[in-house]
Amino acid sequence: MIIDVHVHTRLGPDPHGFAYLLDQAAELDVTLCVNSLSPKDGTGMPESPTEDEIRRCNDWTAELAAAHPERIIPMWYLNPAHEDFACRELEERLAAHAGLQGVKLWVAVRCNDPRLDPIMRLCAEHKLPVLQHTWFKVTGNLPGESTPMDLRELALRHPDVSFFWGHCGGDYEYGAKCARGLPNVYMDLGGGEAMNGYVDLLVEHETADHIVFGSDAPGRSLISQLAKVYGADLSDEEREKILHRNAQALFDQQKPANGAAS
Amino acid sequence: MIDANAYLGNWPFRKLRYTTHIALLDKMDALGIEKAVVSSLENVFYKDQLAGNRRLHSEVHPHADRLLPAFTINPTFPGWEEDLDVCVQEFGMRVIRLHPNYHQYGLDSAAGSAVLDAARAHNFVVILATGLEDTRHHHPLVKVPDVPAEQVAAAVSAYADVQFLVAAANFSGVSAVWTEAAHTANVHFEISRVQGPVGDIEKLCGTVGADRVLLGTNLPLHVPEAATLAIEHAKITAAERRMIVQENATRLFGLG
Numbered sequence: 001m002i003i004d005v006h007v008h009t010r011l012g013p014d015p016h017g018f019a020y021l022l023d024q025a026a027e028l029d030v031t032l033c034v035n036s037l038s039p040k041d042g043t044g045m046p047e048s049p050t051e052d053e054i055r056r057c058n059d060w061t062a063e064l065a066a067a068h069p070e071r072i073i074p075m076w077y078l079n080p081a082h083e084d085f086a087c088r089e090l091e092e093r094l095a096a097h098a099g100l101q102g103v104k105l106w107v108a109v110r111c112n113d114p115r116l117d118p119i120m121r122l123c124a125e126h127k128l129p130v131l132q133h134t135w136f137k138v139t140g141n142l143p144g145e146s147t148p149m150d151l152r153e154l155a156l157r158h159p160d161v162s163f164f165w166g167h168c169g170g171d172y173e174y175g176a177k178c179a180r181g182l183p184n185v186y187m188d189l190g191g192g193e194a195m196n197g198y199v200d201l202l203v204e205h206e207t208a209d210h211i212v213f214g215s216d217a218p219g220r221s222l223i224s225q226l227a228k229v230y231g232a233d234l235s236d237e238e239r240e241k242i243l244h245r246n247a248q249a250l251f252d253q254q255k256p257a258n259g260a261a262s
Numbered sequence: 263m264i265d266a267n268a269y270l271g272n273w274p275f276r277k278l279r280y281t282t283h284i285a286l287l288d289k290m291d292a293l294g295i296e297k298a299v300v301s302s303l304e305n306v307f308y309k310d311q312l313a314g315n316r317r318l319h320s321e322v323h324p325h326a327d328r329l330l331p332a333f334t335i336n337p338t339f340p341g342w343e344e345d346l347d348v349c350v351q352e353f354g355m356r357v358i359r360l361h362p363n364y365h366q367y368g369l370d371s372a373a374g375s376a377v378l379d380a381a382r383a384h385n386f387v388v389i390l391a392t393g394l395e396d397t398r399h400h401h402p403l404v405k406v407p408d409v410p411a412e413q414v415a416a417a418v419s420a421y422a423d424v425q426f427l428v429a430a431a432n433f434s435g436v437s438a439v440w441t442e443a444a445h446t447a448n449v450h451f452e453i454s455r456v457q458g459p460v461g462d463i464e465k466l467c468g469t470v471g472a473d474r475v476l477l478g479t480n481l482p483l484h485v486p487e488a489a490t491l492a493i494e495h496a497k498i499t500a501a502e503r504r505m506i507v508q509e510n511a512t513r514l515f516g517l518g
Contacts, residue, residue, distance in 0.1 A: 195484060196483055221459065224488045
């Protein structure tokens, strides 16, 4: 069993990628934590989506989760710049979806921005893990793109929220150092290239207890990202923690609150 | 299996596993890779390529049944023609590796033409390293864009009688070279930095054809399992898989 905390409905122009991914996930017994950064009609992937675009993105996620409840955990996409609307959108999704779920934040607002705080309070209340995109790009970040240093600030400010640390910071060497000593963060392996020593370095700094598997599929292949784990020098126990046990433990915290969660 | 794209040596920016020929051979054994085409990783930054090529030869020669050297030439460095002759006459050079981006010349420049003319004259297989790793991860003092696809496409088209392996291109890079090249009968691609999107290997087989796709790991910079598992799990025929992991490299590099 594998839990992939970082899956998109679509990333790039290929509309068939998600169907391929679902087939492969069934073959490999992968549960997909899915977020949609673009509406189903393919009208782009805006960096700061409007309220309507957010609704339509999440409608697509909800549709897929309803169609594949055994395979998909929805991760509701929010834009913190919307402030009150972002919380209302999350509350409506929580009311409508009985199963496991989480939250996805991308590049609309850097994550140390105080406008995230009301969303974080809701996530703490409902034990929703937050997948926060981070990247430290030597080629330059987008204006609203969070760095690993930004996420460290947010994680310290909200110790009662569990974070999936998107892309391990992009440049995982920056991410590994920024995440050290934070008990509420879980390094998401998804995205980027399968660099030699990637997971080994993270285990050295974070231990296997604070790493979760993510792929960033369908833009990245599931297999190339699994190779990061299978190509690392890990014990069987460490591999199991990374591939599913750590994420499972976080989602298990939702079960008493949501009842029907499975 | 044959790995069409690997290196030996250290990298200045981070600690790597599998940098020595002993460690590389052990890893190859673990993965079921029988042979590999290897170059000096240090030659990416050495000014004097002959120093790196000599070391490569000394490490590889005792394992000639498993490791085929691809010697690196920088046509902007003084005396490169003589150094190339040393590689041919002393080391038995058959494969040349070029790093146009790290060595700062255009494939369409005088230096690029000179080294490709030499490759043609010697009937070398040309490994054209389009990049080495994700440019977003580069050291802030050493930001090196990948070789532009249009330059690669123009070079393989202009040297239609030279066999090329385009190395370490990502999926969009492979697609762009294939689309833009006027002549493609002489071009092959290895998969080390493809790594997506989902269905990547199947898509490559459908576009460039399985007879042009080769297993490559880009060791020691990348996790080799990204390539081996991609082929293992791809929904392709057994015949296509054999081509990618062995037959294409055997044919291209003349491996018996």
